[in-house]
Amino acid sequence: MSFQVFGIAVSRGVAIGRAVLVASSRVDVAHYFVLPSDIQPEIDRLLRARDAVVQELEVLKTELPEDAPHELAALLDVHLMLLHDEAFTGGATQWIVDRHYNAEWALSAQLEVLARQFDEMEDEYLRERKADLEQVVERVLRALALEQGTVPQPATPRDFAGEDPLLLVAADIAPADMIQFKRSVFRGFITDIGGKTSHTAIVARSMDIPAVVGTREASRLIMQDDWVIIDGDAGIVIVNPSPIVLEEYRFRQRQSELERARLGRLRHTPAVTMDGEPIELHANIEMPADAEAAIAAGATGVGLFRSEFLFMNRDGELPSEEEQFEAYKAAVQAMKGMPVTIRTVDVGADKPLDRLTVNELRHEHVLNPAMGLRAIRWSLAEPSMFRQQLRAIYRASAFGKVKLLIPMVAHLAEVRQILETVRKVQQQLTDAGHAYTRVELGVMIEIPAAAVMLPLLLRHVDFVSIGTNDLIQYTLAIDRADEAVAHLYDPWHPAVLHLIARSIAEARAAGKGVSVCGEMAGDPVFSELLLAMGLRSFSMHPSQIPAVKQRILRADAQRLAQALPAILASDDPQTTAGQELGAGRTAGAALH
Template sequence: MASFSLHGIPVSRGIAIGRAHLLAPAALDVKHYLVQEEHLEAEVTRLREALATVHRELQTLWNDLPKDAPTELGAFIDVHALILSDPMISEAPLDIIRTRHYNAEWALLTQIDELSAQFDEIEDPYLRERKADIQQVAERVLKVLMGTEPLPVQDDDDPDGFKAQMIVVAHDISPADMLKFRDRSFIGFITDVGGQNSHTAIVARSLDIPAAVGMSQASTLIEQDDWVIIDGDTGVVIANPSALVLDQYRERQLQQQRARKKLQKLKKTASVTKDGTAITLLANIELPEDCEAAMEAGAHGVGLFRSEFLFMGRAGSIPSEDEQFEQYRKAAEMMKGRVVTIRTLDLGADKPLDQADHTALNPALGLRAIRYCLAEPQLFLSQLRAILRASVYGKVRILIPMLAHAFEIDQALAMIEQAKGQLREAGLPYDATVEVGAMIEIPAAALSLPMFVKRMDFLSIGTNDLIQYTLAIDRVDYEVAHLYNPLHPAVLQLIAMTIAAGHKAGIDVAVCGEMAGDVKLTRLLLGMGLREFSMHPAQLLAVKQEILNSDLGLIMPQTRKILRAVEPNAIADAVQALQAL
C-alpha cells in the first residue's frame, strides 16, 4: 500500500515505530432487532449483568493500578465508574428495552446517541470531553455484551528483525484501556479526536508515550498491521513508510534515546547560561505525589501547583479545609524548603466543579477561576486558610489565576487578609510574609501591568490561556488547532511586555504554560529576559540543556529583531535561527 502522512495535534514527545492495531468501535457492529414480550426481562437482566461486569472491571483496574501509574488514571477510572452508575446509563436503557422492545446493545446505543446529541449543543470544551467519557463507558459495556476483547494477543514476530510493538489507532481511547495497553507492547497511540488537554493527551504525557490526537480520519485510513511512525514532536503520523523513511526515523529514535540518557547527567548541574546568568527551573504539578518527579528532575521548586485537581473526579464533593491543608503541607514538606507556588482554584471553563450546574454558553469567558472564587467566598476562604496553614512547613506562595481588574486583585488580597485574621483568631500558625502573585493570562492583564506590579509580589504568565484569549481559539478544539500559534506577534508582544514590566518593578516573572517546556522556544524566552521557567518535570532536563548552551549576548539582539517582526514566516525562521547561535 502507498505511503501517506497525516497531521494532527502533538501531545507527547518522542518517536514511536510499530505495527498499527485498530480499535474498531463496538458500536459499528451492534445488531438491531426487536425482542419478544416474554424475553424482555431476560434482555434487561443481560444488560444489567454487563453493567455489573464493567463495574467490576473498573474496580479491578483501580485495585491493580501500579505504583508508578500517573495519579490522573485513578481519577479517570473514578469518573467512568460514576458515569456507569448514573441513571441515564444504568436505568434509561432498561426502560428503552421494556418500552420499545430493543435488544440490549441497541437500547444502550440509542440512549448514548441521545445523550451525545445533547452534548453537541453545548459549546464547552470540558463537556465535550465528558461526551467522550460517556461514549468510552458505553464501548466497554457493548464489548461485554458482544463478547469482544479490545486488546490483541501480543506477537513479537517481526520479519524485519524488530520487536513488533503496537501502536494503537482508534477514534478515541479511554484512560482505563490505555492502562491495559501499557502492560502489553503498547508504545504509542493515534486518535481521530481529542485536543491538547483531552484525557488521552494528559495520560500520554504522564506516561511519556509518543502520541498524536485530532487526526480526523486516521482510524479509517490506516489499516490493521500497517507499519506506522508517530512523530510526537510535530503531530505527524506516517503510514506505510518507505524503507528509507523507516531507517531515517529509526536513526532519529536511537538519537533521542541516547540524548535522554545524556540528559540524566545534568540533574545536579547548575542551570546557568554560557555567559553566567542563573536561570530558575520550576515544576508544574497536579498533586503532591508529583513532587517526587520534580525533585528527581532537579527542580528548584514548584512554579505551579494546580490545586483544582484535588477537587476534580469527586462527584461534586469538595475537599475540606483540613484535607486540603494536608495535601498542601505534604507538597511543602516533599520539596524540602524549595518554593511551592499554589494556584488557587482555576475551576470553570474546561474544569467545572459540578457539570450539572455548568450551563454557560461559553464558560471560558464566564464564571471561572478568580471570578468563581469571588462568587463563592466561603469556598475561597477555606482554600486560602489551608494554603496559609501549610506555609509553616515550607516556602509556600499563593498564585491567583485569571485576574483582569484592579477590584479583583484588591478583593482577592482582602480575602487573603481575612483568612489570616481567621487563623489568628483560631490560634493557628501561618507565614505572615507569604508572597502573593498574579497569573497573566488575559490580554487585558498584560496591557495593564502597572496595576499588577504595584500590588503583587510576583507574576506568572499562563501562556496556554494567554494564547487562547489573544487569538480567540478554543485550544481543545482540534478543528481550529492549526490556529493556535505561540509565535503570533501579538502573543510575543504581550509576553515580552510582561517580562519587561516585572523586571522594571523588581519582581519575579515566570512562564508556567506549555511554552516554558518547549525547547524550541527556550532561547526566545531567554532573549526576552525570562529568568524563571516552570514546566512538567519530564521537560526540565531538556530545557536545562538548552540553557547551558545559550549565550545571552548573542540571543538578546536577535530576539529584539524578532519582536519587531510581524510576518509569521519571518518570525518562525528567526526563532529557528536562534537554535544555531
C-alpha cells in the same frame, strides 16, 4: 492492510504497540494487568458480576406490572440474551487469559470489538442493538465496582517482559480521566479531537509519552489490538505497519531513548547561561506525587501546582480543608525547602468538575465556557470553598516556602477582593491557633486586559506568572481545544510576543518576580527568545527541563537580548528569530 492517520503532534517521540480502544465514557475504567496466579480468580470475579446482573434483570422481569408495555419485557430478554452470549463473556474471558487484563478492562475491550461488529451490520434493527450491549456492559461494570474487596493486587508491565506495549485510542480523554491515565500501563495515546495545547496534550507532555490528537477518525478506523506506531514528532499514526517501516521506527525509538539518557546527565548541572546569568527552572505538577519527578529532573522548585486536579474524579464531592492541607504539605515537604507555587483551583472550560455548584460551569449550560464563570471568577462566586482552599494553602506554608498564584485575573476589583479574603483567612487561622508564614501573592497574566494593565496590578502583588496557553487563546480568539481552528493557534503572532515581552519588562522594572508557566516555557524552540526578553524563571513539565536546560547552557543572554528589537519589529517573527537568535547563539558559543 497498512494505512496512516494524520493529526496534531503534541508530545514528541515514538511509541509502538497494540491499540486499546476505549470509549470516552469508559476511559476511567481501571486498566491494569493481573498476575498469572490471579487469572482464574479474575475470571470468577467477572462471572460473578455477570450472574449478579442476570439475577437483577430476572427479578425486574418478574416484577413487571401486568399493564407494562410488551416492549419492556422484550428489552429485558435482549439484555439477558446478551449476558449469556459466548461472544460476550467468553470474549472478555479470553482477554483476561491471553493478555492478563483485569476484568473491567477485558469487558471494555470486548465491548469495543462487538460494537464494531454491530456498526457493520446492514440490518438497522440489529445495528441499534449496540445500545443494548453498552447498557449491559455498564451494568456489569457497576456490579464489578461493588466487589472492590475482591480485587487482586495489580501487576505492572515489568511482570510481563514479553507482553506487547499498549497504546490508548479514544475519541477524547477528559482532564479528570487523565489522572487515571497517568497511573496506567499505556505508552502513548491517540484521540479524535483536541489541539496542541488542550489539557489532554499538556498532560501527555507532562508524562513524556508520544501522543497525537485531533485525528478525527482514529477511533473509528483503528481496530482493537491493531499494531500501531505513534509518530509524536510528525503527528502521524501508522496502523499495521510493514516490517520495514516498523524496523525504521524501532531504530528512531532507540535513538530517542539514547538522547533522553544523555540529557538526563545534566540533572545536577546548574542552569547558568554562558555569560553567567543564573536561570530558575521550576516544574509544573498536578498532584503531590509529581514532586518526585520534579526533583528527579533537577527542578529548582515548583512553579505551578495545578490544584484543580485534587477536585476531580470525586463523584461530586469537593476535597475538605484537611485533605487539601495534607496534599499541599506533602508537595512542600517533598521539595525540601525549594519554593512551591500553588495555583488556586482553575476549573471550567476544558477542565469541568463532575459536580459543579454553579450551573454556568457546565458546558451544556454555556455557549462559550472558556469565557464563562471559571478560575478565580468561580472561586469568588463560591467564597466558602475559596476560603477553605486558602486556609489549606496557608497552613502548608508552615512546612516550607509557599507562593500563592491566582488564575485569570482581569480586574483590580478582583485583586482587592482576593486581598480581603486573604486577610480574613489569616485571622481565622490565627484564631484557630494554626501556624503559617508569609506567602507571596501572585497573579497569572493570561488575559490581554491583565497584560495591558500590568503596572496597576504590580502595585498589589508580589509576582506574576505568564500563562502563555490562555494568553494566546484569548489574544487570538481561538479555542485551543478545537482542532478545527488549531492551525490558527500561533505563539509567534506579533501581538502575543509583544504582550509577553512587555509583561516581562514591566515586572522586572517594578522589581517584581516574573515567570512563564505556559507551554512556551517548556518548548526549547522558545528558550532563547524568552531569555532575550529578560525572562529568568521558567516553569514547565519535569520531562521538559533537560532539553530546555541544554539550550540555556549554550546561550549568551546579553547577545540574545540585542536581537530582540529586530524580532519584535518583524512581520515574520519566527523567521527573524531563527536568523537573529541562531547567529547570537553561534557567536556566544564561539567565544567559549
